[in-house]
Amino acid sequence: MARIVLSILLVLLVAIGMVGCAPSSSSSSVAVSSQVQPTPTPTPDPSVLKVGYSKANGFNPYLVNDSLVLQISGLVSEKLIEITPEMDIDYRVASSITSSGLSVTIQLRQGLSFADGVAITAQDVVASLNAARTSATYGAAFAHVTDVQPAGEQVVVTLSRPDSLFAYLCDIPILKEADIAAAQPTASGRYTYQSDNTLTPNPYSAFAEEHAPKTIELVDISNFDALVSGLSVGSIDLYATTKESITTSAYTSRSTSYNMNHLVFLGVNSSRSGFLAQPEVRSAISAALDRQVLCDRAYYGGALPARGAFHPLYPCVTGVQTLSTVSNIAACEQQMEQLGYTRSASDGYYRHANGYRPELRLLVYSDSALKRSAATLIKEQLSEAGFLVVLEETDDFAAGYTDKIANGDFDLYIGEVKLYNNMDISPFLENGAVRYGIVQSPELATAYNNFLADSSTAEAFESMFAQQLPWIPLCWRTGTLVVNKQVTGMIPSCSNIFYSMQSSLLDSAPQA
DSSP: HHHHHHHHHHHHHHHHHHHHHHHHHHHHHHHHHHHHHHHOOOOOOTEEEEEOOOOOTTTOOTTOHHHOOOOOOOHHHHSSSSETTTTEEEEEEEEEEEETEEEEEEEEEEETTTTTOOOOOOHHHHHHHHHHHHHHTTTGGGTTEEEEEETTTEEEEEESSOOOOOGGGGGOOOOOOOGOOOSSSOOOOSEEEETEEEEEEOTTTTTOOSOOOEEEEEEEOOHHHHHHHHHHHHOOOOEEOOOOOOOOTTTEEEEEEEEEEEEEEEOOTTTTTTTTSSHHHHHHHHHHHHHHHHHIIIIITOHHHHHOOOTTSSGGGTTOOOSSSSSHHHHHHHHHHHTTEEEEETOEEETTTTTTOEEEEEEEETTOOOHHHHHHHHHHHHHHHOOEEEEEEEEIIIIIIIHHHTTTTEEEEEEEEEOOOOOOOGGSSSTOOOOOTOOOOOHHHHHHHHHHOOGGGHHHHHHHHHHOOOSSEEEEEEEEEEEEEEEEOOOEEEEEEEOOOOOOOSSSOOOO
């Protein structure tokens, strides 16, 4: 009897299933049918990368100082050199660059061609260097270049002063001599123009990457906000920024950082305060700072601790810089005790044997959330080490911040400067943009001039800098490349956000 009942139930279930699958003209059946048949989501083409560019400004960074033009030139124009993500030299059109006194010899790599098959010549390199010298994009960095001449398979550059790291300035695009004034010069890079808004691999490129995208789709973008919104709606796949902070969607995008030469430093007014005029005091303040904590907490990991005057990843200073990345209270106390200062039992702050208690005003531009956070941490760190610090915040960049600095109305301030890639520290020296309050040392100037002539003297310069600390380096801010979550393998550098796309593939399905 049980088997008969079970058989009846199975028949009923099958019948119900058949009715559900049968066509029906009822409105309810139509509604159900429309709900279970969603519109298919288009599958992204795994060989196409969508990139923002400025159609009006073109592809030539010698004509216009525009970040999008500069970025796109990294795809269509090969450079003399690229700077690697680790801040080393990657020779491209140049096979070597040698500095000797006031002369720089650029040896050219042979067998390279533009996208039309025409060979790259020394005359093209000379024209590109001269265009860089007069451009708004590169001109200031090449201010010490006085002459550029072809010499067979070489180019000889004459300088007004030695520059042992001149090679780092040579991350400039190489254009045809005849195309120097063209908004869309003949391509020499990994990609060339297929149409007004499409780039495809350059068959003549010596630096093509096997697994890079087969097509670059160019999307006309008006400004940075359009870049951000373009990524969020999927019209572009990436953008790069050097801004202090960015807002991204963890669901649709991810970000990667890349090293830059943006130095965040503690300006010291040695001319205003006899206390800060003592190098031992500046050294004690530096020892009290925890630079790693500043990078991790104030800059949310978007910075690299400073170890000296130059970027710590540059090969010439590897292993020779001595500034600590973490606080060293013992070293701080030792320096202060040698100067006659001890910490008061009542408040924990340093007092001299004569009763003098130093008080330091730390100026910060409060509209910069990261610098304001850094200032708060610095005050905490110095207070814990025995220094009385008063935080002075201002949201007035002109009158409240820059004018105060220029007029010497500060003890300490948090500043930032973008150094040229050859580690030119002229902004801190006499007549430099951030010279205010800095003690100018003839001995340190001599050590720096020795370094300009010969980078192997970097250790001697860094040693003297650490003894004097006319300014106190804090960290080197990093840039950010934000990509669609479907994009993988992009490797940016400070000279080219498209430095490598060798393993860059677009996945066929979005990632969670």
